Amino acid sequence: MKDQKIINLILEGNELGFIKLANKYEKLLFYIAKSILGNRIEDVEECVNDTYLKLWNNIDKYDSDKASLKTYLIIIVRNTAINKLRDLSKHEKNQISDDITDIAKYYIDNKQNLEKSIFDKEDLSKLNTLIKNLKSVDQEIIIRKYFYLQSSKHIARVMDMTVTAVDSRSSRTRKILQKEFEKEDEEVIRKENKYE
Amino acid sequence: MNEVKLIDMLSYLEPELLEDDYIEKDMNKLKNLISKISESSSLITFNKGLRSIIKIITFIIASLLVLVGIIVIIIKKKKPKITKKAFNFVTN
Secondary structure: HHHHHHHHHHHOHHHHHHHHHHHHHHHHHHHHHHHHHHOHHHHHHHHHHHHHHHHHHHHHHOOOOOOHHHHHHHHHHHHHHHHHHHHHHHHHHHOOOOOOHHHHHHHHHHHHOOOOOOOOOHHHHHHHHHHHHHHHHHHHHHHHHOOOOHHHHHHHOOOOOOHHHHHHHHHHHHHHHHHHHHHHHHHHHHHHHOOO | OHHHHHHHHHOOOOHHHHHOOOOHHHHHHHHHHHHHHHHHHHHHHHHHHHHHHHHHHHHOOOOOOOHHHHHHHHHHHHHHHHHHHHHHHOOO
């Protein structure tokens, strides 16, 4: 069934819309949730169910010109999984699956404030532009590693690269991003000094 | 850039950067891998089946040969007696 038909059914409040949605995207959503939350099935299931619920509550905000339904669902499930990872780590460490990736472990171990961070709109737009301008290989590595929280080993396997190459490329890209942000900060300070 | 900050900032990634089907590619690779494994395992099962059929056939042929051998021995042993009996019958 086409996405627009599914959306129309959900907008009508027809349960069939959700059945069709699940038939079409359930595997994808489970795959993404599992790559972030590990193999604990109850966490993954809860995350996917929350994704459906969020879609149900926000279907009127969905704009098909901005994103396909699939991409919209990917964003919801990824962010729901990250929130869940933070929530689980808030309580007790043993509530988290043992097999989460190193980057997911690093995230919960090093996130000082476990609340959701708020960012400047300009910074977010700058980051998006910088990522868009990256080489396609580096763009893929950054998205796989820091959006989907995939392990370097997995990325290396699917991209036919070595783990070292993945790690060095991602580290180099992060340095480039950092430099670009610092450059802008310096410019802002320079401008402020000029006007003083 | 700090990895934690990058993960948090990517929560606001623009949808167009996610239109590439990385995940679907992964899922297809996984599907292909699973089908390859199941194909090879079915080939292994087929080979095992073939081997056991060959074993059974060999066993049947071997037992038939043994049986034929036994029958031949019996006939060979019985032959002189039969000829003796025939000779006696004729002479009498």
